[in-house]
Amino acid sequence: MWLLSVLFLLSKINVSILQVNYNEECSSSIRNVGLPRIWKTDNDEFPIQNLDFSDAKFNITAVNGDKEDKLIIRSKTCQFLSCLKDDSPQLIQTIRESLLQQPSNESYNLATPVQEYKRNALLYKNSTRRVDEKIFKGRIKSKYNIQFQGVYPQTFSEKRFHMVFFIEAGAEDFESGSTSLYFELEHNWKGLLVEPYSLTYDLGVKKNRKAYSSNVCLSTKKHPSIILYNLSTKGLDDKHGIVPNQCIPLYSLLLACGNPTVNYFSLDIEGYEFQVLKTIPWDKVKIQKQG
Template identity: 35%
Template sequence: MVNGYLEDDEAYDYYFTRRTTYWPLMNCLDADDPILTNKIRDELMIKPPRNKSFLRVLNQQNLEFKEGKQATDIRDMIFKNKKNGFYIEAGAYDCESISVTLPFEYHYGWTGILIETMPYFFTKCKQVNRHAHLMHSCIGTKTRPYITDFNISGGLTEPNSTGHSDGVYYMQGIVSKKNSPLEVSIKLQCYPLYSVLLSLGNPTVNLFVLDIEGFELGVLQTIPWNKVDIEVLDIETDLAGVVQKDSSREKIIDFMYRKGYDRFDHTNDFNPVTEKKQNDLFVRRDIVKKYNVKQLPIVKENN
């Protein structure tokens, strides 16, 4: 470890050898069972520092609202200078380099929960010292907890299986099938998002960032929308249908429309790997009115 950060050999060992904890009996419990929600709160979550402490970022620029980035679009279109908001970021990666919520936390005092499944990246999250709850788990596609295989290899071993120019089959995520004997997976217990929210007292969620590499619709379908208060969602949609075959970007858009959300585009969001728009922004209709949300000009992709 150098300056508090794992070196490559340490990271590799942690990445591939760390054991995860799961409780099979929890799979029998409903999402709102207090036994389950208390277990999540007391044993799965790392609580934020009692006193707001300094952030240990590798790049100070990651704290800023940069032009053309998701966080900037969300601020400029919706929340403006809103302080002390609450977020969920599922698929938090290293909690810094591509974090949508970090600028809101740094500049406006937001807090929330950061959820990351990959052991190595979760270690990185802890090192950043975010003022938020941390959870090393996966958000489930079922209304009860369950144990599943999670691919930590990235599925880079079968070129062109999705037509992507660099041979990406899927990013790390829930495994529907193994594409190569070289791929590595770990057993993980996934939990309903509703259970996670209840473990925190079911707060108003100003911003929910959902970036779990293709299973977004499955997660959205588990949420009891009449029992939660989620204002804005930023959802990765370009991998919909790749691993969850009954999903598509169009199905996610239709689902969110029926739940009372209007869709907005990011200003500069073209993914050259998938050759699609990467994320869609959904704002609940009462929030559209509250903040007078208007679409910002979109940067045209260069063909």
């Protein structure tokens, strides 16, 4: 009986330890805080006490020829997120509550009216139309309009909906150069738009796209991380970047969206594509077409 009690206690300790991802970034965050009683809980699924975000603003002067523009860049980060695994219930809940923008129920506010896109398919990005013509042949459509008001994406699994889903990482302002707008307007697809640069992301949100969106970068590790953003190259750059950017594993974002089957995945993140692909647990996701 004594031996069984000890083994049970050890198993509980091991489970608790496994819920915290003690990587280098997490350990650094812990050192800044101190004793476990300050930052850790006894809840295995929600092991971190306070996931407080740091909201910062950076005043930047952008020089374009003889013209100077004063820019304000937002940054929203949380160091302790790095202590959570990519499938952590606490991380998924935090993403839904703090980092995931719901699809808009408002009318589109695009620079080019929807009617113009409908009349002239050449206005869409050529590569996107070719994917539809060559791969999907215009046959994959969402059959139902889903009302998103207050509805979390568990709805995706309900059989009465035929959901078709895209991911566009590097979505910029959600319209110019978008590789997903065609599928949304022409075939009623739903999806996720990811853009780390706050200025273009804020412009994108105003377009009222019918897709989830997140102002984060995709993590190159299997846990959240904070990486500096280079305003010149508009990419991640820990050596020359100046704006801290919250990065989230793609798998975590998918889980926050209900882990739908991804029919089209557009990944354009300035050279970090392979590192991001390496973080995906391919046995746990369904991604049909990558562009």
